[in-house]
Amino acid sequence: MIQKVTVVGGGSWATALVKLFAECGFREAWLVHNRALSDAIQQQGHNPRYLCFAPLKMEQIDVTVDIKEALKDSGLVIFAVPSTYLETTLNKIDKDLLADKPIAVSIKGFIPGTGCTPSRFISQYINSTEASVIVIGGPCHAEEIAHQRSTFVTIGGHDNELVQYLCRRLKNDYIKAIPNGDPAGIEYAFIVKNIIGIASGIARGLQYGDNFIAVLVSNAMSETSDLIYSVNPVQRNLFHSAYFGDLLVTAYSNHSRNATLGKLVGRGISINKAIQAMEMTAEGFLASRELAAIHTQSKIKMPVINTVYRILHQHANPYHEFKLLEEQLS
């Protein structure tokens, strides 16, 4: 029985998680990185920077910048910061404060320069096993959660009792939580799909139509499948919403920031300017570099992901790269 949940992060997704857990009856500590934001949320009853249209059940939420206070008596600590900030965020937290607490991550990118997934990075930091960390995700744009539109969240972990408990509690008119016993697999899927989202965006920016995007996405599913099995060769149902569902929502939704970044790049805007134009982190940008580095020697064919990598990190021309890519799709 978890009385209090701690959410770490002040961005769009963290805000959606805070909303979600509050509306499912949890008491929460919400740890944000500066007092101005904490004060503003307390005063206004919503996050003025992200999902500002979504009122939060403030009577259940303590917003704070005080790490000790946020973690005190917490029954679950959820890290929901962009992957680039996880290391600095963890470095501020005394490891003892995290000891013996259930930890969850809801971060869809590698830790930069490490090729490490967030759950592995955290477990190494707290000297725990990777398997002890719970992974939360699925096809869930924060914007739609804010608007209370029907959303499936996946809770992945090996602690079956905790996973089942969270799934029972995270249930209301618009939220359904699905248990999953493959946290490593879904975490990898969460990361890869952002790169596919960028690919889909670039194609749209280049004025490819629905016919081609469908070929691109179905081929990208094949790459995703190969990658996930290479990382963790266990039997799984990739049609589960946490795998292909999340890939589809990123490749096809207008809410996808990764697809938006891709669209800008496909239209001929320079990578730096496109990144500046985005107000939020497009995790797929760095993920494509990490994944290319990890799989530089691997035998897995990943034409879509490598195309994104070359365009974003090697100044390759999107038009020419997609012409070459066309020849590799089936």
Add this chain to the structure above:
Amino acid sequence: MIQKVTVVGGGSWATALVKLFAECGFREAWLVHNRALSDAIQQQGHNPRYLCFAPLKMEQIDVTVDIKEALKDSGLVIFAVPSTYLETTLNKIDKDLLADKPIAVSIKGFIPGTGCTPSRFISQYINSTEASVIVIGGPCHAEEIAHQRSTFVTIGGHDNELVQYLCRRLKNDYIKAIPNGDPAGIEYAFIVKNIIGIASGIARGLQYGDNFIAVLVSNAMSETSDLIYSVNPVQRNLFHSAYFGDLLVTAYSNHSRNATLGKLVGRGISINKAIQAMEMTAEGFLASRELAAIHTQSKIKMPVINTVYRILHQHANPYHEFKLLEEQLS
């Protein structure tokens, strides 16, 4: 070496095929069902009813209502009529005229009341084996072919030489043809995806958002996979554009007439009125009934398809059916 191709059908997809084959250098006979249409196309250089914005290379195309003339010296006869019209179309054609000619079908629905795929129906009609009929399809909305946007077409058949020949010939700036040795499998996929397209449309009509649609479509992929393997249990790559690519383009494109039908129904418009409002056949409407009949005793779980069936054919309430469906998705 095929000199002349015959396309049978006057609709949107037949028009796109005529355009495609002409632009890839084939001479064509285009068999339409009435002289007024034939005359109009000859005079105007395009089909005034469908894709009227797309000019056709009339110097290579003979539009005709004369069956004998259309089939004379034809090296490939492509049937591209709605599934409901295939039987009456065939009944008008002397079987001898089709004897020994390569036949292709590009029809994405069952023959009503038979549970028969178009290729099986034609092969029975001409007393040939089903395996001799070529299947043409893939994720290719006619509208995008008309606008010359990059499109992958699949040529499925067991006559490898003919399939490879057609793939070599059907290639230009915007078209790429992919060979496939599983005509029965892709034909089934072509039919099932129209029902998924209706499901996606109903969800949109009911105001579900991208988060849920992604769950719906990824679960529907699983149903599609089970169905295809039940029909023809051979190894295949479902990520090939002819299978999941075609499913995606139907579930996610605004061009999809099946999704449009679903959207109207989801918004509360009666089935009959929704069908009347559509100017083109939404193949998924009848296909859902045929498939429900075929699989009434089967052990395959098809919650998405059965939901569509109950809404379209048993007057079930879309809102309640989708609430029940939510509980069956993962």
